[in-house]
Amino acid sequence: MEDNPNKYTIKLDKSTDTTDGIDTYNITWTIPIINQLLQTKAMDDVYRTLRHTVVEVPDTPFKMKVSFYGNAVIMICYLSSTSLFMKWSLEFKLANFSDVLPIKDYETIQANQWQYCRRIINLNNLSRDRTAPLYLSFKLIVSHAVKAGICRNIPLPYIELSEDFGILLTDDSFSDVTIKSAEGIEFKAHKNVLAVRSNVLRAHFEHSTKENISNVVETQWDTEVLRDVLTFVYTDEVPRVDDAPEKLLVAADYYELDRLTSLCEEALSNRLTVENAIDTLQLAELYSLNALILSTLNFIKNEPFKLIKETQGWKNIQSVEFIHWIYDVIVADGIILNYNDHTDILAAALNEVSIK
Structure with a gap:
């Protein structure tokens, strides 16, 4: 792909x-001299709406977008x-700082x-190098595998695999490990089932760990939460899930x-209310639940904002940047789902730097 030296590069x-x-x-x-660009007039804090740069990636179905409001926050x-x-x-x-969303x-x-x-906050605090570029590296894995349905005249028996595995939780005949809740309630389980479903659980049974020797795993989870986790592990x-998805x-x-995680995300989205919207948004951001972030932002945008600001969740917000984000994205009609501004903010900032 040909690079544009006057703007940025896409590889x-x-x-x-x-x-x-x-x-x-x-x-x-690759966005060059990002710290210098953040200090330009083009990205000055006096602007209270999102400004964007959108790039098409040739030979792919994808576009990428960075959105700026002021010089403090970037959304990708x-x-x-x-x-x-x-x-x-x-x-x-x-520079020497990097972070990965797995x-x-x-x-x-x-x-x-x-x-x-x-969302990246106060990017210029991560490096004082005014010449360092910002690298945004996307890995997008697309599956085209589709299993075609086959027409049959003979009905297939009811699939009982999920139910059969669920019975293992109540039948401890062949269990080989005990997993305990925070209250000390015990569940009989099977190391091979736990290990194949979760790499974290697998680590308990590798080598000479305490859990592997004692055949007991103690957890921090309430009994009901642990029961739900094990039900999912055995039956998918x-x-x-709607009882306490958070x-x-x-x-x-x-x-x-x-x-x-996706099932919890869906349950949290379905139970959005004016009272819990801010708490849900903070939870979604903490765990990088992108679909929940978008649905919650849309919910907040479509509700009377006066009522949102009267909730306990709003009063408990500790981050000024978080408040600015909500105001600028929602109140200033900058919701990231709707892109109508064709101004290339990076090009404007780069042009300003090159003129100096």
């Missing part, structure tokens, strides 16, 4: 696995021109909808159970 490295039907796109967006998004079944990760690097499970990405990736279902989410994240 694409694409690979295809024809056996599994997977395309992997490694896209690196991507968009696909077609609906895809995919997973992604993002690394940003500035790859999560596959999900369906709807066409022409901006997907929120992350969690019937009680508690279950913490355990799902801890054990790296991505599908359970």
Whole structure:
């Protein structure tokens, strides 16, 4: 891909696995002298609406976007021109500082909808090097594998695998490990099932660990949360997810159970209210739940903001930047789902620096 020396550079490295039907796109967006750009008039704090730069990545269905409001906060998004079944990760690097949002499970990405990736606050505090570029490295893994349905005249028996595995939780005939809740309630389980479902649980049974020797795993989780986690581990279902999704989410994240995390995310989105919207938004940002961030922002935008500001969640906000984010994205009609401003803010800032 040809670089534009007057703006920024986009580098694409694409690979295809024809056996599994997977395309992997490694896209690196390099923004030069970012600290100098943040100090330009183009990005001055007097602007109270989001300004953007959007780039199309040739030979891919993707666009990338960085949004700025003032010089304190950057938001990063991507968009696909077609609906895809995919997973992604993002690394940003500035001088000696880097951070990575790890790859999560596959999900369906709807066409022409901006997907929120992350927010960076006070980027100029991460490095004092005024010449250092900012690297935004996206890894986008697209699966094209589709299993075609086969028409049969003979009905298949009811699939009982999930139910059969669920019975293992109540039948301790062949259990080989005990897992305890914070209150000391014991559940009989099976090391091989736990290990194959969670790398975190697998680590308990590798080598000469205390858990592997004693065959007892003590946890920090309330009994009901632990019961729900184990139900999901054995059956891939969690019937009680709506009871306390915010508690279950913490355990799902801890054990790296991505599908359970997604189920909690969906439950939290379905129970949004004026009273819990701010708490939900903070929780979604803490665990990088991008779909929940977008749905919560849209919910807040469509509700009377006066009522939102009267909630306890709003009163408990500790971060001034978080308040500014809500005001600028919601109140100033800068919601990241709607992109109508075609001004290239990076080009304006780079032009200002080159004139000096």
